[in-house]
Amino acid sequence: MNPIEGHLPTRSPLHDILAPRGIAVIGASADPTKRGYKAMVGLVKDGYRGDIYPVNPKADRILGIEAWPSVTAIPGNPELALICTPAATVPGLIAECGRRGIKGAVILASGFAEIGSEGAELERDMMAKARAHGVRIIGPNTSGLFNLHHRINLLALDNVKPGDVGIVSQSGNMLLSLALEAQHNGHVGFSTYVGPGNQSDIGFNDYLRYLGEDEHTRVATLYVEGFRDGRKFLEVAREVTAMKPVVVYKSGSTEQGQKAASSHTGALAGSYAMTVDLLKQSGVSVVHQSDEILPVAEGLGLLQKARGKRVAVISDGGGQATIASDRLTEAGLELAELSEATRARLRDVLFPQASTVNPVDVAGSTDANPSLLATCMEIVAADDSVDSVFLVGMFGGYSIRFAESLLGDEMRGAESMVDLSHATDKPLVIYSLYAPIKPPALRRLHEAGLPVYDSIEHSVRVLAALGERGLYLAQNHRQSREMPVAAKPELAELFHRAQAEGRDLYEYEAKELLRGHGVAVPEERLVRNEAELTEAVRHFGAAPLAMKVVSRDILHKSDAGGVKLDLVGEAALREAREAILTSCRAYDPDAAIEGVLVAPMAKKGVEVILGVIRDPIFGPVLMFGLGGIFVEILEDVAFRSIPLSRHDAESMVEQIKAKKILGGVRGEAPVDKEALVELLLTVSRIVEAYPQLVELDLNPVIVGADGYAVVDARVIVARDLPANASDKEAIA
Incomplete structure (x- = not known):
C-alpha cells in the first residue's frame, strides 16, 4: 500500500466538535419515533466513551442515563450539542450552548433559509447568536453525523463498519445508500460522516480540511449539490489531494447554470462542466454516476495512485477482455504495449494458443491451474511499460465452475497476488464474475486490501481514477505558479475611464490592454x-x-x-x-x-476562443475551446481556475475534442500550441493584475502554424468597484 504523506498548514477546529469528549442531546426522548431517541440509542448501543447529557425538562432519565432540564443545568463540559427541537427554539438554545461553553451544535431541524424569507431571518438570528457566543454550527437542516472510530453514531445506523472512507453528503438518503452498499460489499468501512445541511456556518471546505487531517480517513468522499465558497474549497482541495484522494459526486449535471447574455463565456460559465474541470484541476477525482462513488472511494483508499494510464489486462475469456479494452479506451486509459521479453515469459507458462499481446487471453491455460493467473500478473507487473494490472474473468470461481479440487490452487493464487501487491507499487485491480457470492479466494484478496469488483465498468473507473491521481501528483510536484504581473498605469487608466463613463472597454481599448502585455494583436x-x-x-x-x-x-x-x-x-x-x-x-x-x-483581414487558421468570468462561487475562471459562431452550440471548451500554472494551460489545449484539428487535418500544418499556451498564461496574469476586469472574450483568435492573431476582443468592466480595488475585493 502507498503511504499517505504531507500535512495541512493549520489544524482544523472541527476536531473538538466531530470527536467530542461529551455530547448534550437537546430534545432527548424516550419516544422511539423521535430523533432525540434514535441519537441516544446510537450513542449507547455503539458504546460512546464520552459523557452523554440528555436534555429534557419532562424526563428524569432516558435510556437509563440521568436527564437535565436545560443546557445550563448540565454539570459536565460537553463539546458538542445535538439539537433535536423545532426550528423556532434553535436561536435561544444556541445562546444557552454558548453560555455553557459548548463549542459546536448539530441542528437537525428544517425550516430555515431553505423555505424562504421567514426561515432565512430565523437562520440569521441563529447565526448572530452563534457568532456572539462562539458556537460553530453544523446544519441546520442536516441529517446528522457519525464518527465511528470514536463510537459516535448520532444517526443510530445499524451495521455500519468502521473504516477509512470519510463522507460529507448533502443528501441523507445518499449516505444511507452508501452505507447499505458497504454492508453488502462487506469490506468497506467509514470513518466520519457529516451532513452539511444549509452550510450556514461550516461548509464543504471546512469538512474537507478536517478529513484531510483525520488519521482514520484515507479517502474523503463528498456528495455535493452546491458549494457555498467554491474558491476556498478548491484551495483546500489542492492541499488535501496532495496527501490523500478526494472523491466528489456533483449533482445537477443537467442544470443550465448561470447564464449571462454579455458574453459567450458568461453563457457557458456556471455549468456542471465548469465545476468538474475546476475540481479536477485541484486533484479531485470526479465520478459521474452515483453507483461509482463507493467503488472509486474504496479503490483509491486502498491503492492511492498509479504512475500513469497504461493498463495490462489479463483475462480468461475473450469476450470480457474485449469489453474491458473498450471501456479502458473510452475512459482515456491505454492498453500497455508489452515488451517482447514479457511476452516470451508469458509464452513459457501459457498454452500455445494463448494471446500474449495486451489484452492477454490465457485461452484455457488456467482451467486446470488457476494460480497461473497470479503468475501472469507478476510477469506483466514487472514490465516497465505497465502502470496498472487488471485481472478480468472468473478467478475465485474455478472451484465452483469446474472442480472443488481447484480451491487449493485458487487460494495459492490469491496468496501470490497478495504477495505481489506487497512487492509492487503498481495497482492490482480484480474483476470477477463470481464476486457477488464472495468465494474464499476473493475473500482472501479483500481481507488483504486488494479491491475486487463485480463490474468491469466500476473496475475501469477505479483504474482511471488511480491513473489520473498519479499523473496529477507527479505533475503537481514539478509545477510552479507563473509569476504575476503588475498593472501598468496607462492601461489601468482604460478601466478608470470606462468606469467613470459607465461603460465597458471599447474593442480597441481591450486590444490595447492585450497588446500592452505582449499579446499578438493585429x-x-x-x-x-x-x-x-x-x-x-x-x-x-x-x-x-x-x-x-x-x-x-x-x-x-x-x-x-x-x-x-x-x-x-x-x-x-x-x-x-x-x-x-x-x-x-x-x-x-x-x-x-x-x-x-x-x-x-486575418490569415486563415483555426478559430479558438479564450474567455474569462469572475464566477460568484469559484472566482476568476478561464475558458478555452473551439471558437467562432459555434462555441455555444458545440460547447467544446475547457475551464481552469485563475491563476494558471503552465501545466493547466497545456492541459486545456489537450482537453478539448477539437485538439485533432489543432494538430493538423487534411494536409493542414499543426497550429502553434506553444503560442496558445503562452496566450492562456498571459490572459491569466492580466486578470490577476486588473481586478476591474469582470469578463473577457477573445473570439475568435485565429491560430496558425506560426502563431495567432486576436481578431475580436471584449472586456466587461465592473461598475461598482473603486479604481484601486484589490483582486480579493473583486472576487469576494
Missing part, C-alpha cells in the same frame, strides 16, 4: 470620420480589410450588421461604413456609436 485604425477613413486606406494600402462598429451599446456586432469583410479600396470602405452605420442605427436607434474599426 494593427488597426479607429475611424470616426471621412478624413480618418482616407488615412486608414493610405496606411493599409491594397490589402483586404475588415470593418467593425465600435459602440458601447452594441455587444454582438454581427447581429446588428456591424461587420463587413474583404473590403478593398476606399470606395468599398466608404460604402461599408455607411452600411454599418445605417444597419446599427436601425438595430438600436439609441446606440452611441464611437466609429468603426479598420484592420487587415
Whole structure:
C-alpha cells in the first residue's frame, strides 16, 4: 500500500466538535419515533466513551442515563450539542450552548433559509447568536453525523463498519445508500460522516480540511449539490489531494447554470462542466454516476495512485477482455504495449494458443491451474511499460465452475497476488464474475486490501481514477505558479475611464490592454470620420480589410450588421461604413456609436476562443475551446481556475475534442500550441493584475502554424468597484 504523506498548514477546529469528549442531546426522548431517541440509542448501543447529557425538562432519565432540564443545568463540559427541537427554539438554545461553553451544535431541524424569507431571518438570528457566543454550527437542516472510530453514531445506523472512507453528503438518503452498499460489499468501512445541511456556518471546505487531517480517513468522499465558497474549497482541495484522494459526486449535471447574455463565456460559465474541470484541476477525482462513488472511494483508499494510464489486462475469456479494452479506451486509459521479453515469459507458462499481446487471453491455460493467473500478473507487473494490472474473468470461481479440487490452487493464487501487491507499487485491480457470492479466494484478496469488483465498468473507473491521481501528483510536484504581473498605469487608466463613463472597454481599448502585455494583436485604425477613413486606406494600402462598429451599446456586432469583410479600396470602405452605420442605427436607434474599426483581414487558421468570468462561487475562471459562431452550440471548451500554472494551460489545449484539428487535418500544418499556451498564461496574469476586469472574450483568435492573431476582443468592466480595488475585493 502507498503511504499517505504531507500535512495541512493549520489544524482544523472541527476536531473538538466531530470527536467530542461529551455530547448534550437537546430534545432527548424516550419516544422511539423521535430523533432525540434514535441519537441516544446510537450513542449507547455503539458504546460512546464520552459523557452523554440528555436534555429534557419532562424526563428524569432516558435510556437509563440521568436527564437535565436545560443546557445550563448540565454539570459536565460537553463539546458538542445535538439539537433535536423545532426550528423556532434553535436561536435561544444556541445562546444557552454558548453560555455553557459548548463549542459546536448539530441542528437537525428544517425550516430555515431553505423555505424562504421567514426561515432565512430565523437562520440569521441563529447565526448572530452563534457568532456572539462562539458556537460553530453544523446544519441546520442536516441529517446528522457519525464518527465511528470514536463510537459516535448520532444517526443510530445499524451495521455500519468502521473504516477509512470519510463522507460529507448533502443528501441523507445518499449516505444511507452508501452505507447499505458497504454492508453488502462487506469490506468497506467509514470513518466520519457529516451532513452539511444549509452550510450556514461550516461548509464543504471546512469538512474537507478536517478529513484531510483525520488519521482514520484515507479517502474523503463528498456528495455535493452546491458549494457555498467554491474558491476556498478548491484551495483546500489542492492541499488535501496532495496527501490523500478526494472523491466528489456533483449533482445537477443537467442544470443550465448561470447564464449571462454579455458574453459567450458568461453563457457557458456556471455549468456542471465548469465545476468538474475546476475540481479536477485541484486533484479531485470526479465520478459521474452515483453507483461509482463507493467503488472509486474504496479503490483509491486502498491503492492511492498509479504512475500513469497504461493498463495490462489479463483475462480468461475473450469476450470480457474485449469489453474491458473498450471501456479502458473510452475512459482515456491505454492498453500497455508489452515488451517482447514479457511476452516470451508469458509464452513459457501459457498454452500455445494463448494471446500474449495486451489484452492477454490465457485461452484455457488456467482451467486446470488457476494460480497461473497470479503468475501472469507478476510477469506483466514487472514490465516497465505497465502502470496498472487488471485481472478480468472468473478467478475465485474455478472451484465452483469446474472442480472443488481447484480451491487449493485458487487460494495459492490469491496468496501470490497478495504477495505481489506487497512487492509492487503498481495497482492490482480484480474483476470477477463470481464476486457477488464472495468465494474464499476473493475473500482472501479483500481481507488483504486488494479491491475486487463485480463490474468491469466500476473496475475501469477505479483504474482511471488511480491513473489520473498519479499523473496529477507527479505533475503537481514539478509545477510552479507563473509569476504575476503588475498593472501598468496607462492601461489601468482604460478601466478608470470606462468606469467613470459607465461603460465597458471599447474593442480597441481591450486590444490595447492585450497588446500592452505582449499579446499578438493585429494593427488597426479607429475611424470616426471621412478624413480618418482616407488615412486608414493610405496606411493599409491594397490589402483586404475588415470593418467593425465600435459602440458601447452594441455587444454582438454581427447581429446588428456591424461587420463587413474583404473590403478593398476606399470606395468599398466608404460604402461599408455607411452600411454599418445605417444597419446599427436601425438595430438600436439609441446606440452611441464611437466609429468603426479598420484592420487587415486575418490569415486563415483555426478559430479558438479564450474567455474569462469572475464566477460568484469559484472566482476568476478561464475558458478555452473551439471558437467562432459555434462555441455555444458545440460547447467544446475547457475551464481552469485563475491563476494558471503552465501545466493547466497545456492541459486545456489537450482537453478539448477539437485538439485533432489543432494538430493538423487534411494536409493542414499543426497550429502553434506553444503560442496558445503562452496566450492562456498571459490572459491569466492580466486578470490577476486588473481586478476591474469582470469578463473577457477573445473570439475568435485565429491560430496558425506560426502563431495567432486576436481578431475580436471584449472586456466587461465592473461598475461598482473603486479604481484601486484589490483582486480579493473583486472576487469576494
